[in-house]
């Protein structure tokens with residue numbers, strides 16, 4: 001087998017976003033596009049010669065082709081060994097777990113997370129470092145810089161390999177191991193949660209649950225963990241076979257895109273518990289019978305009940321949440337006498353806090369929750385955490401959440417997304433907000449008075465790195481907030497995200513529909529940012 005050096009031209013658009021490089025499949029299929037970016041990844045790393053790389057993806061269209069290419073490039077670039085998931089399948093949390101368990105140099109995950117797949121859908125590639133977490137900004141920036149000047153890449157001329165059978169073989173001098181996609185991850189879950197107790201719950205004949213994998217990567221994991229290891233009835237897991245186009249759906253576990261599950265949980269004779277995960281398995285949505293748990297509340301409730309779960313029974317070091325996530329978890333941290341941290345959007349900002357032992361649980365409002373067990377958010381982990389709490393407390397999801405609100409107060413919360421906005425219009429909106437936010441202090445809007453307005457900037461407490469322009473925040477004197485930011489994961493136009501939060505300590509007033517409770521803030525947000533006028537849209541495309 002010969003290693004070849006192929007001449008190429010740089011592309012100008014290979015800047016990784018919130019979570020890796022995401023583009024339409026057709027963009028990745030352009031000659032040299034994938035290869036350029038993979039070589040840019042390798043060129044910005046040091047010391048990988050002879051080392052081990054983990055490789056897998058969420059099974060979306062182009063996953064298999066990309067894996068073949070990356071294997072040949074890894075071999076030509078001098079990696080010693082690649083651990084690749086069977087069939088090319090590895091969820092994002094499983095990849096993180098495998099990097100950590102085997103102490104590998106890093107890993108490549110092929111996914112565009114919750115974005116739709118298929119030939120007309122999206123594809124993506126992200127690199128994780130040796131702690132199992134997403135490459136930090138200085139690494140992704142180096143990849144981008146490299147991609148702008150790259151003029152050649154290395155690839156081995158070799159036949160495609162069989163990804164479907166477990167086993168070991170060589171490509172050139174590099175060893176390849178096709179590994180079980182599920183086993184290491186499932187064992188890690190078993191080490192954190194009380195499987196005996198959860199098994200009692202899910203097999204008692206009373207408790208019914210429904211786990212929807214949305215035809216995406218968690219299918220094999222969920223079948224193995226819930227049905228095989230925990231003994232839940234066959235059929236508990238639905239849409240459990242990963243499909244290249246996710247069955248035509250949008251593998252995003254929220255009230256809009258996981259509508260089949262929502263209909264079941266809000267329908268007649270609804271089960272006790274429902275959950276869904278996204279394309280690559282790092283997100284989760286938790287539902288009770290006719291009850292939706294907001295991700296922000298979920299983080300707070302997991303933290304408040306962590307003592308009930310074996311992996312966390314010795315207490316939490318701290319709780320970290322992304323800036324737009326509601327402040328519900330901060331109240332739990334205060335109650336527990338532990339630190340809380342507010343970071344920019346994106347899981348990569350939690351890595352340093354977790355590595356330094358400063359935070360144990362982390363969460364984002366965007367259906368992401370996780371802990372120090374890996375360095376990614378983890379969808380099925382969150383589901384198991386909830387099941388462990390339910391098994392111990394023997395209460396319904398709704399009872400657990402409402403009791404939580406009674407104790408800590410309720411943070412009404414909602415996110416409004418305006419998708420596919422013209423990029424110039426969206427940038428104008430944010431630029432003008434940046435300019436006016438600092439001058440709003442003391443201004444009154446209806447019953448609210450502005451306490452502060454700023455553009456969120458974060459100084460990492462561990463390495464001192466500074467991340468600016470992370471979203472415009474407008475805080476009110478009663479603790480309510482409005483946050484605006486542009487998505488960093490989209491592939492078409494811009495997505496404006498509006499995050500709304502208000503605090504209600506009075507249990508008698510905690511039963512409103514969030515859109516109703518937040519109605520005045522929604523109007524104020526439009527008044528301040530001129531959303532309708534500047535986007536040309538009269539309402540959001542997605543409300544969660």
Ligand code: G1P
Pocket residue numbers: 018019113322345346347364365366368486487488489490497
């Ligand atoms: C979105 C979410 C963010 C999450 C990211 C990757 O990013 O808002 O919390 O970390 O996806 O799953 P955004 O599109 O807002 O940049």
Ligand code: ZN
Pocket residue numbers: 092113114278279280281282283
């Ligand atoms: Zn994801």
